[in-house]
Amino acid sequence: ETGVTQSPTHLIKTRGQQVTLRCSSQSGHNTVSWYQQALGQGPQFIFQYYREEENGRGNFPPRFSGLQFPNYSSELNVNALELDDSALYLCASSLGQGTADTQYFGPGTRLTVL
């Protein structure tokens, strides 16, 4: 059974650019959640996708957007990058969208904005 995978591992961008991060969910999982983890902090919820629809969003501006595909893989897009967007971006997949569903995390993408 393949776990959650993310690409790329590391990324360096400059302020104002756009970035796309990718996530493949664990086999059998239909829900993907994205989190941002700043250095020395706990992860912060960005949004969740269930069956290709966004069904929950945290306190992040609209320049953070996402997609989920029919195979349940997902993308996180960030436009107009700011220095504060530098962080580890974690993707998690789960069997369902509910509060009881355990989320399994990928290795993350380390984004650096210069």
Place this chain on the structure above:
Amino acid sequence: AQKVTQAQTEISVVEKEDVTLDCVYETRDTTYYLFWYKQPPSGELVFLIRRNSFDEQNEISGRYSWNFQKSTSSFNFTITASQVVDSAVYFCALSANAGGTSYGKLTFGQGTILTVHP
């Protein structure tokens, strides 16, 4: 609002010592779920345990044990006979139906950095 507090920022122990990581949570919901995750230097969050709000039984898994007390809103994690491989950042997290939402958003604490010295 939901909140998770891990008051211990860093803990340093010598191998074979027992260590307890504290977690205190806040939620208005009666149904909620608590989690512990381990984050080694590689960055991936590794799931350790899930506990629902109606099950206050303590759980033991090998050298790991968890103590859930609703009366004090705490969900503490103990590692017995710690090993160097236990060195990592440990996160406590809460999932609840805040504000009528039903999706599984995790609210994390700040994390506790555990260093186990040989």
